[in-house]
Amino acid sequence: MPAALRAIEPAVEASPARPVLHARGVAKRFSNGTLAVTGVDLDLRAGEFVSLLGPSGCGKSTLLRLIAGLGEASAGRIDWPTTDHDSHGRPMRDVGFVFQEATLMPWATAQRNVMLPLILKRVPAKEAAARADAALEAVGLGSFLQAYPRELSGGMKMRVSIARALVTRPRLLLMDEPFAALDEITRQKLNDDLLALWARQRFTVLFVTHSVFESVYLSQRIVVMAARPGRVIADVATDAPFPRDASFRISPEYAAACRTVSAKLHEAIVS
Numbered sequence: 501m502p503a504a505l506r507a508i509e510p511a512v513e514a515s516p517a518r519p520v521l522h523a524r525g526v527a528k529r530f531s532n533g534t535l536a537v538t539g540v541d542l543d544l545r546a547g548e549f550v551s552l553l554g555p556s557g558c559g560k561s562t563l564l565r566l567i568a569g570l571g572e573a574s575a576g577r578i579d580w581p582t583t584d585h586d587s588h589g590r591p592m593r594d595v596g597f598v599f600q601e602a603t604l605m606p607w608a609t610a611q612r613n614v615m616l617p618l619i620l621k622r623v624p625a626k627e628a629a630a631r632a633d634a635a636l637e638a639v640g641l642g643s644f645l646q647a648y649p650r651e652l653s654g655g656m657k658m659r660v661s662i663a664r665a666l667v668t669r670p671r672l673l674l675m676d677e678p679f680a681a682l683d684e685i686t687r688q689k690l691n692d693d694l695l696a697l698w699a700r701q702r703f704t705v706l707f708v709t710h711s712v713f714e715s716v717y718l719s720q721r722i723v724v725m726a727a728r729p730g731r732v733i734a735d736v737a738t739d740a741p742f743p744r745d746a747s748f749r750i751s752p753e754y755a756a757a758c759r760t761v762s763a764k765l766h767e768a769i770v771s
């Protein structure tokens with residue numbers, strides 16, 4: 501296996517049966533009284549690509565943040581059945597997070613940005629640099645290691661952000677509308693490149709989007725949420741085989757899956 505791929509190999513073997521996350525009855529009420537999500541059940545298995553789809557305000561980001569440990573659930577449980585626990589019995593969540601904004605350090609090169617999570621884990625600088633270079637190569641930025649964010653396009657910045665999230669080989673990659681701010685052509689290219697990377701590495705992905713088309717193109721399962729209060733109303737499997745490419749986008753199978761998911765999204769909006 502080329503070094504670039506080995507460097508961001510996931511810590512978990514891809515196995516469709518191996519559970520990564522098991523959430524039951526998860527609720528979050530904020531201090532102002534807003535019930536952002538309630539009664540959420542969600543299972544993720546190793547190597548799965550799952551999308552969370554729903555209208556604005558249905559609690560997609562809140563759920564992602566709870567899974568990442570960036571906030572406590574008000575009720576319910578989020579278990580990590582195959583994850584080690586620390587001495588206080590807390591799960592070592594081991595997630596990578598990609599936000600809608602690339603959130604790069606503007607004063608640092610692409611390489612230094614991607615090294616950051618490794619440096620925070622006290623990985624020696626030389627090893628961190630080598631792993632950052634390999635991760636950047638894997639997202640197609642091998643020639644931009646020393647570029648600063650201001651020298652990169654929006655799509656390239658997002659690639660750096662993905663490399664930074666994957667460089668620690670997380671058990672679960674959480675992506676919160678990562679491509680929403682990009683133009684359609686760049687977005688489709690990044691969809692393709694993300695799928696190609698996922699096919700090689702088989703990390704587990706939970707991907708938040710507003711787009712039916714994006715969710716159907718990328719995912720094996722689409723979890724549809726409704727708002728007020730935020731809750732899961734459907735879990736739709738998309739059986740089309742991988743790899744998926746431009747021909748899938750114009751296939752009857754894709755159109756049919758988009759219709760099914762659109763109908764669920766419509767239910768979510770009117771419910």
Ligand SMILES: Nc1ncnc2c1ncn2[C@@H]1O[C@H](COP(=O)(O)OP(=O)(O)OP(=O)(O)O)[C@@H](O)[C@H]1O
Nearest residue numbers: 530532534536555556557558559560561562563730
């Ligand atoms: N920190 C907070 N304090 C109070 N209410 C919040 C907070 N964060 C989110 N909310 C509310 O919780 C609900 C769910 O918000 P959330 O951002 O999770 O939804 P979303 O589906 O990700 O929305 P969008 O698609 O617009 O990003 C909304 O009503 C939102 O206003």
